[in-house]
Each structure stands twice: as C-alpha cells, then as structure tokens.
Amino acid sequence: MSDDKLNQTGLSRRSFLGTAAVSGAGIAGAGLLGLAGCSNKSEGGAASGTAGSSAAADHSDYVGPGELDQYYAFNSGGQSGEVRVLGVPSMRELMRIPVFNMDSATGWGRSNESLNILNGNITPETRKFLQDNHMRCMPNGDLHHPHMSFTDQTYDGRYVYVQDKANNRVARIRCDVMKTDKVVEIPNVSGVHGLRPQRYPKTGYVFANGEHIIPITKTDSQTDPKDWWAIYTAVDGETMEIAWQVQVDGNLDNGDADYQGKYSFSTCYNSERALDVQGASGNEQDWVVVFNIAAIEEGIKKGDFKEINGVKVVDGRAAAQSNYTRYIPVPNSPHGCNASPDGNYIMLNGKLSPTVTVLDVHKLDDLFAGKIQPRDVVVAEPQLGLGPLHTAFDGRGNAYTTLFIDSQMVKWNIDKAIQAYKGEKVDPIIQKLDVHYQPGHNHTTMGETKEADGKWLVSLNKFSKDRFLNVGPLKPENDQLIDISGDEMRLVHDGPSFAEPHDMLLVAASKVHPKQTWDRNDPWMWQAAVDQAKKDGVILERAANVIRDGKKVRVYMTAVAPVFSVPQFEVNQGDEVTVYVTNMETIEDLTHGFTLDNYGIALEVGPQATASVTFTASRPGVHWFYCQWFCHALHMEMGGQMIVKA
Numbered sequence: 001m002s003d004d005k006l007n008q009t010g011l012s013r014r015s016f017l018g019t020a021a022v023s024g025a026g027i028a029g030a031g032l033l034g035l036a037g038c039s040n041k042s043e044g045g046a047a048s049g050t051a052g053s054s055a056a057a058d059h060s061d062y063v064g065p066g067e068l069d070q071y072y073a074f075n076s077g078g079q080s081g082e083v084r085v086l087g088v089p090s091m092r093e094l095m096r097i098p099v100f101n102m103d104s105a106t107g108w109g110r111s112n113e114s115l116n117i118l119n120g121n122i123t124p125e126t127r128k129f130l131q132d133n134h135m136r137c138m139p140n141g142d143l144h145h146p147h148m149s150f151t152d153q154t155y156d157g158r159y160v161y162v163q164d165k166a167n168n169r170v171a172r173i174r175c176d177v178m179k180t181d182k183v184v185e186i187p188n189v190s191g192v193h194g195l196r197p198q199r200y201p202k203t204g205y206v207f208a209n210g211e212h213i214i215p216i217t218k219t220d221s222q223t224d225p226k227d228w229w230a231i232y233t234a235v236d237g238e239t240m241e242i243a244w245q246v247q248v249d250g251n252l253d254n255g256d257a258d259y260q261g262k263y264s265f266s267t268c269y270n271s272e273r274a275l276d277v278q279g280a281s282g283n284e285q286d287w288v289v290v291f292n293i294a295a296i297e298e299g300i301k302k303g304d305f306k307e308i309n310g311v312k313v314v315d316g317r318a319a320a321q322s323n324y325t326r327y328i329p330v331p332n333s334p335h336g337c338n339a340s341p342d343g344n345y346i347m348l349n350g351k352l353s354p355t356v357t358v359l360d361v362h363k364l365d366d367l368f369a370g371k372i373q374p375r376d377v378v379v380a381e382p383q384l385g386l387g388p389l390h391t392a393f394d395g396r397g398n399a400y401t402t403l404f405i406d407s408q409m410v411k412w413n414i415d416k417a418i419q420a421y422k423g424e425k426v427d428p429i430i431q432k433l434d435v436h437y438q439p440g441h442n443h444t445t446m447g448e449t450k451e452a453d454g455k456w457l458v459s460l461n462k463f464s465k466d467r468f469l470n471v472g473p474l475k476p477e478n479d480q481l482i483d484i485s486g487d488e489m490r491l492v493h494d495g496p497s498f499a500e501p502h503d504m505l506l507v508a509a510s511k512v513h514p515k516q517t518w519d520r521n522d523p524w525m526w527q528a529a530v531d532q533a534k535k536d537g538v539i540l541e542r543a544a545n546v547i548r549d550g551k552k553v554r555v556y557m558t559a560v561a562p563v564f565s566v567p568q569f570e571v572n573q574g575d576e577v578t579v580y581v582t583n584m585e586t587i588e589d590l591t592h593g594f595t596l597d598n599y600g601i602a603l604e605v606g607p608q609a610t611a612s613v614t615f616t617a618s619r620p621g622v623h624w625f626y627c628q629w630f631c632h633a634l635h636m637e638m639g640g641q642m643i644v645k646a
Helices: 003-009 013-022 026-033 112-118 124-132 293-302 361-368 414-421 527-536
Strands: 047-049 071-076 082-088 093-098 147-151 154-164 169-174 179-185 192-197 205-210 230-236 242-248 251-257 263-269 285-292 306-308 311-315 325-331 337-339 345-349 356-360 378-380 388-393 398-403 408-413 429-434 439-444 456-461 477-483 490-497 504-508 544-549 552-560 568-572 576-583 592-596 601-605 610-616 621-626 639-645
Touching: 093 179, 112 179, 112 527, 112 610, 147 192, 147 504, 154 192, 154 504, 169 192, 192 263, 205 251, 205 263, 230 251, 242 293, 251 337, 263 337, 263 345, 285 293, 285 361, 293 311, 325 356, 325 361, 337 388, 345 388, 345 398, 356 361, 356 414, 378 414, 398 439, 408 414, 408 439, 439 504, 456 504, 527 552, 527 576, 527 610, 552 568, 576 592, 576 601, 592 610, 601 610
Parallel strands: 047 429, 192 251, 242 311, 388 439, 552 576, 568 639
Antiparallel strands: 071 082, 071 504, 082 093, 147 154, 154 169, 169 179, 192 205, 205 230, 230 242, 251 263, 263 285, 285 325, 306 311, 337 345, 345 356, 356 378, 388 398, 398 408, 408 429, 439 456, 456 477, 477 490, 544 552, 576 610, 592 601, 592 621, 621 639
C-alpha cells in the first residue's frame, strides 16, 4: 500500500504493519515472516510510548565538540567479523577492531602478526583445509556476542571476548591496545553461538555454546540425528585454551553465568532433534540447561570423561542422569538468557511464547540435591507481548525486554512479576515503548554487572525500513539509544549500523584504560619479529638492513615522518621477501603504514609498534611503497621503491 493510500485510511505506517503482524498465522508464523510494527495500544493497560521528537527535546544524548563520552560500546560486527567501538551517549563510531575478518586498512589477515594470531590455535583439519585451498586464513567470521572480563562481579577492563558462529572460534581482545590477541578454534561443535564469561571471583572460564547438533564421535551415525549432539565449552579466559566440554541434548542457543561462580546456563531449542524449522518448533516445551561448574571440574579430576579430538568431554545428557547438568522445562524455543545484577535471577526469554521465565538461582542447590523438581526453580513467568528475545536491567529492580514481533521495548518490575506468579493481582508491566523495528539484543549501561547504573539502554533493531535515507535494497540496522534514567523510557537517538551488529556491551569509560602508544617492552604482537631480528643481528629500533639468505630476503626499516630508513631495495623475481617496519614515533596518534603497490599489501604500524608481511616477489619491475596513514606535511613524499629483477 502506498503512503498516500495509508494517509487516506487514517492509518499510520506502524499501525498498518502492526495489524499485518498480529493477523499472521500465530506467533511462530509472524516471527518467521519478520513482519514489522505494532499497535500503539499497550498490552495489559500499561502506558505506551512512541518515538516523537519531544522525546529528545532536552538533547540528553548530546556530546559537544571536544567533550568525551561516558561509556564505551563494543558493538559486534556480525557477518563483517569485526568489533566496532562506539561512544555513548553520542553513538559516534570511534574505531573498528578486526577480529575474524580480513581488513584492508590495517592489514589484519595479511600481516604476519595477525596470521600468527588467527592461525595460532586451529585444528589440524582447518590447517589442512587452508593449505588445500591456498588460503592464508579463514576469510570471514560471524561475530555475535562481545563480553568483557570480570573481577568480583563487575567489568575489569582487561579483555573483551567474542565468538565466531560461522567458523567455531572464540577470540580475545586486549582492551589496553584494542587489538585481538588470541584466537582458539573449538572442536566437536557446529555454530558457536552464545558466549558468556564467568563473573566471580573473576573470569576463570568463558562459556561458549555449540548451537547445532552434529555427530561428535566416529561411532555416531552420519545420517541419523538421534546420534547427533550439542557441545558446551569452557575456555580458560587467561590462557585461551579449552578446559572442558559437556555433551548435552538440544540445540544450545544463548547463555549466561551466575554471580556466585557456581552455575552457568544455556537456553535450548529443538528438543525434537529435527533438521528443519517446522520440526524444531513442534513441542510445547524445550528447556534451559544448568551446568554445575564444581561438579564438572570434579568429574574431570576423577577421569569421568571421554577425550574427543583432544578435549575432555563429560556426559551431561539428560539420560546420563549425572550431577553435571539439570534440564528445566520452559516454553518452546527459548532464546535470550540474562542474569539480573542483584545476582538472584536468570531470565529466559520466550521468543515463540509471550512470556519470560524467571529462575531463582538460590534454589539450584536444592535442585541438584534432588530436594525439589526442575520447575520449582521458576518464580515468575510474566506475559509481556509477542516475541520476547532479550532482557536488560537498570539495577533498580526493573527489567527491559525486547519484543521482536511487537517492535517494542517493555519495562517491567521483577518483584511484581514474582508477586503475580504467586497469584497476587498486580501488573508487572510499567511501560511499552515503540522501537524501529524488530529489536533483538538490548543492553543497559553496566547492566550485566553488580554496578548496573540505569542510565542508558540500546535497542539493536534488525530492520530500519524508513528511518534513514534509502541506500538500496540492503538497509542498515538501527541501534536506538533510550534514556532510562527517569520513570519512563525516552527514545533519543537513531544510529545506523552495517552488517547485523547483533549485540553490544556497554561499559563505563572509567573501567577501560587504553594506551596512547605501544609499549616496546611488551612485544607480544611482534615477538616473532624480535626473535628473527636477533638471529640476523638487527636492532629493530635502529634498523636499515637488507638481509639476503638464499632465496629469502628480509628487509628491516624504521618509519619516522616523513621517511623510511630503507628508501629502496632490490630483490630477484621469485624471492620470498619479508618486510619489517618499526614506527619510532613517540607521540600518540602518529600512525604510519606500509603499502606496496600491485602486491595487495597494506600494514598499519602504530607508534612504537613493529609490523611485518611476507610475500613472493613474483612481479618484476619497480614497485613503490608508501605510508598510507597521513602523518606529515611531506606525507606524500614518504615512500620508496622495491625493484624486482627478472
């Protein structure tokens, strides 16, 4: 229907789309169609908010020129494989951190340093795959869930952990330099999806969910899904090595960990063991799996595991009746799994049910001891609206849940939801706010820690439709900033973002302490260059050397604006050439680069850093190299030549 016809009927675009959504074939049908919109009428008589210009009239999100944001937002890059760093409340993009992607600007995925990280802990099968396909590294990643390391239930600013659903990897970003420092491939899994760090006493483990069921042993049938399983993985957050795995029933979805360091959780769908969407949505109930960390550690210690592809795997399937896991029934296809900052509750978001199931974590000891039944752990199950996906918190006893089908954010009170579950006539819903459109994850400032401050909430919406200038069939996503500091939610900012960012971490700026320049005494990124230079008798900080070693040539140079210490070098066609560049600038924000024309090479070299690249000099002739990061009034003159003799 055209906008003119909509106007003639008196319907708004939102009202029209909302009518279409709720008239679909049930909740599941509407969810599959991805229909946008909702009525401005609120469920249950609660107040409904809309996104008018008056909501942002006080410009509470404005950060003036020269002023700094109060929070960092680490935004997952989805299929781009990177992490974007934003400032909040301005929502300005500050930096992009390449992780699982190949990045033209920085040379990530091309430089020796990045390849050492990307390929440092991969399985033999993947290494052979790369060799067979003449690939330097896996060229893509699907990065979903950034989460920061914890100490004593709050962010400690050291690391951000992320996962790659497409290629089954977990990576770690060092927050002091905003660079990826470790990547580990997870064997025995398909589709590493949910990821959460342990909160207490610190991030000992990073838990990663294997979403898809697959055969994991040689005796499992390759064609019968009755022999296929999902795997839950614990990665050591300090060493980035796999500590243990748990074999479970059902497709693992999202997860979280408690505030006591005793339990972790994962929502599960597909109790039917189906291989298509219709079959996987048949049962009325699926479950959440609760993992008993101490019991699993004790089982590993006692040798109660099978070693599969070099990893210790304990049996946590329901049929095993072990003390490693418990299965708590919840409405079918649960999605988000979120721990409240008071440490008392876990919220399990219904997706195909209008409910959020609330678990009391303090009842889990009795559950594992066999004193109560699984559903006795449930203390609330409020009906919030169509398509609950994820829940965030303000630290004042309120929760905020995204309603995917209704395109709304609903604010509700946890205590009132518990009272209503006991039969008291109270309405836990405080407010519903229209968002644009189809919200997935949402996050509040410091909301996943004991220091949740209830100032800002971001709704990460999967569709933007008419919210921005048209850029063609592929639209941006829409990250909307909501002020939650008062009694009512107020939408104050729309922020377009590319390639399904999916999830976001909001941390106070005071928790993160990035360096201004690299530390030459901490050469973890370029340690291989240090070792090779030592063998060649070269001092990287004063290098201007060309070392010939048969068909291998190593070129060492420094970069100080506006010159490279080696302005020209010669090699023979077919030589293996490695170029090492050390940036000797001592002040911040003076990055150099090394781009070599016609060889597909571009390196970022930050102040006091060393970067290197290895290639075959297969193209004879004169090839200029230059600094691609503008650094000096004579920046254009900062270059040199590689002469390749046939």
